[in-house]
Amino acid sequence: MIDAKSPLLALDRLAVAYGGIQAVKGIDLAVGVGELVCLIGANGAGKTTTLKGICGLLPVKSGGIRYGGDDITGRRSFELVRRGLVMVPEGRGVFGALTIEENLAMGAYIRDDRAAIREDVERVFALFPRLKERRRQTAGTLSGGEQQMLAIGRALMSRPKLLLLDEPSMGLAPLMVQKVFETIIAVSREGVTILLIEQNAKLALEVSDRGYVMESGEITLEGEAATLLHDPKVRAAYLGENP
Amino acid sequence: MAQRPDNRGAEHSAPIVDTFIQQLVNGITLGSVYAIVALGYTMVYGIIQLINFAHGEVVMIGAMVAYTVIAALVGAHLPLPPLAILVIATLCAIPACMAVGFTLERVAYRPLRNAPRLAPLITAIGLSIILQNLALIIWSRSPLPYPQIIDTVSYHLTPHANGATITNVQVGIIGLSIVMMGGLLLLVYRTKLGIAMRAVAQNSQVAGLMGIDINRVISLTFVIGSGLAAVAGVMDGTYYGVAHYQMGFILGLKAFSAAVLGGIGNLGGAMLGGLLLGVIEALGAGYVGDLTNLCHLSGWSSSLAQRCADDPHLAVFGSNYQDVFAFIVLILVLVFRPSGLLGERVADRA
Structure with missing residues (x-):
């Protein structure tokens, strides 16, 4: 399973420390071109630390990261964006004092093709009509769900090859969660490769092709998402069911 | 520009309203310079929460470089109009100051980006001292008189x-300041670089995730602020007709006070704070002598009346107390409204 068809992203025994604690203890993980892969696990399992290690936000202790055939271990985040590797951070991280349009413009920071950028802004607005209505308002005035949509829309503005989503459902009302996941599926269908980090294991496995389960910094299970969804251990630990 | 502009403004025989208008004009001129310098403080603070205490010295270097260029051009007896000499001098001062600002950030502040906040603050004070001493070595310790190349023309504002x-010099300073402030606002609010500056100010980590090279944006912020400082230095030198290696110290402190008055980190605040501070200072210096004139009390004491018969000006404080007002304002702001007049609205950070 690790040998996904021509992996776009491959972690090789990646270890990342966070505040002196080794939160990720040498994991192997691969995401193939066009795949939607989820990494699930409890709070504190090391999921976000893994993503931050990939993006260069936290220093890699050992192991390697390969992306599109290149070794990108230790690269800084702004360089990775130019290669099409984009992360939507946890807690959304929109620029609250900037308008929605300005946030989207920052998503397209690495691009210079003005006409195509305008088209992409319209595509994001088509995806999230709410954002279009409020395009000149500051992002801080948006609701949590709308901010999440803006964060995803902003990430799409860079035309990513690989999108890393960190807990997109966190803190959202159920209706919003559904809307966000519909968007994730739509983006995936457009051919964007996605690595999705989620605490909501059921939802994540339902939309994903494959999944990884993380516990205390290590991968404990991996496989087809449909298989994991019916795995008794996963059901017991993450789906809140008693076997 | 034969002598230092008189802060007391018009003659005593002038109508009261004229005295007031004169102080206002002087204050707005002074305030324009403060505003331009304050922008440099506030931009850097907005983006990396650092008070760059060496910024005043960048202004001084601008005045010094311009002095050198003006003196050389005047000495060469080239057939250049005075305004052209001034423009050339400014165009030399700008890149020189930009280079200094860039170097300060690259060499001194960047390695301390994640250090405790006291470390870069003390570094800034150290850099201020280093730059002053470098200027002392290069340009000597004596005040350097700006060659009087511009003929001062006065225009009456009242009948x-x-x-x-x-x-004309005041008109030039005020006009150029307005143009520069407008240009800066356009840059910060209408260009991609400006939006990126505000994005980095808000959340540099997320800005990095957008592909923004944070170090480059921070460098450019220093460079832009230093370019403004260069022009402010030339304006100050031309206005007072003198440049001195320590001139940046008090000017910098006042501009910093102006930035705090407006709300540090806030561009509009720096502009407003600068103008207000200039006006407060000019009015304060203009009226402190009259307000503290003991001769107003002549009716209460016969000995005082006698002395006032010889000299009707027995002021406790004279206009040489001008510098006090900026710091009184700073203290009042810090006590009563630490976030400044326009508050620290994150929206206006840059």
Whole structure:
């Protein structure tokens, strides 16, 4: 399973420390071109630390990261964006004092093709009509769900090859969660490769092709998402069911 | 520009309203310079929460470089109009100051980006001292008189013969400041670089995730602020007709006070704070002598009346107390409204 068809992203025994604690203890993980892969696990399992290690936000202790055939271990985040590797951070991280349009413009920071950028802004607005209505308002005035949509829309503005989503459902009302996941599926269908980090294991496995389960910094299970969804251990630990 | 502009403004015989208008004109001129310097403080603070205490010295270097260029061009007796000499001098001062600002950030502040906040603050004070001493070595310790190349022309603002006036130099300083402030606002609010500056100010980590090279944006912020400082230095030198290796110290402290008055980190605040501070200072210096004139109390004491018969000006504080007002304002702001007049609205950070 690790040998996904021509992996776009491959972690090789990646270890990342966070505040002196080794939160990720040498994991192997691969995401193939066009795949939607989820990494699930409890709070504190090391999921976000893994993503931050990939993006260069936290220093890699050992192991390697390969992306599109290149070794990108230790690269800084702004360089990775130019290669099409984009992360939507946890807690959304929109620029609250900037308008929605300005946030989207920052998503397209690495691009210079003005006409195509305008088209992409319209595509994001088509995806999230709410954002279009409020395009000149500051992002801080948006609701949590709308901010999440803006964060995803902003990430799409860079035309990513690989999108890393960190807990997109966190803190959202159920209706919003559904809307966000519909968007994730739509983006995936457009051919964007996605690595999705989620605490909501059921939802994540339902939309994903494959999944990884993380516990205390290590991968404990991996496989087809449909298989994991019916795995008794996963059901017991993450789906809140008693076997 | 034969002598230092008189802060007391018009003659005593001038109508009261003229005196007031004159102080206002002087204050707005002074305030324009403060505003331009304050922008440099506030931009850097907005983006990396650092008070760059060496910024005043960048202004001083601008004045010094311009002095050198003006003196050389005047000495060469080239057939250049005075305004052209001034423009050339400014165009030399700008890149020189930009280089200094860039170097300060790259060499001194960047390695301390994640250090405790006291470390870069003390570094800034150290850099201020280093730059002053470098200037002392290069340009000597004596005040350098700016060659008087611009003929001062005064325009009457009121019908009174000895009433309030505004000079061509004052018009030039105020006009150029407005243009620069407008240009900066356009840059920060209408260009991609400006939006990126505000994005980095808000959340540099997320800005990095957008592909923004944070170090480059921070460098550019220092470079832009230093370019403004260069022009402010030339304006100050031309206005007072003198440049000195320590001139940046008090000017910098006042501009910093102006930035705090407006709300540090806030561009509009720096502009407002600068103008207000200039006006407060000019009015304060203009009226402190009259307000503290003991002769107003002549009716209460016969000995005082006698002394006032010889000299009707027995002021406790004279206009040489001018510098006090900026710091009184700073203290009042810090006590009563630490976030400044326009608050620290994150929206206006840059």
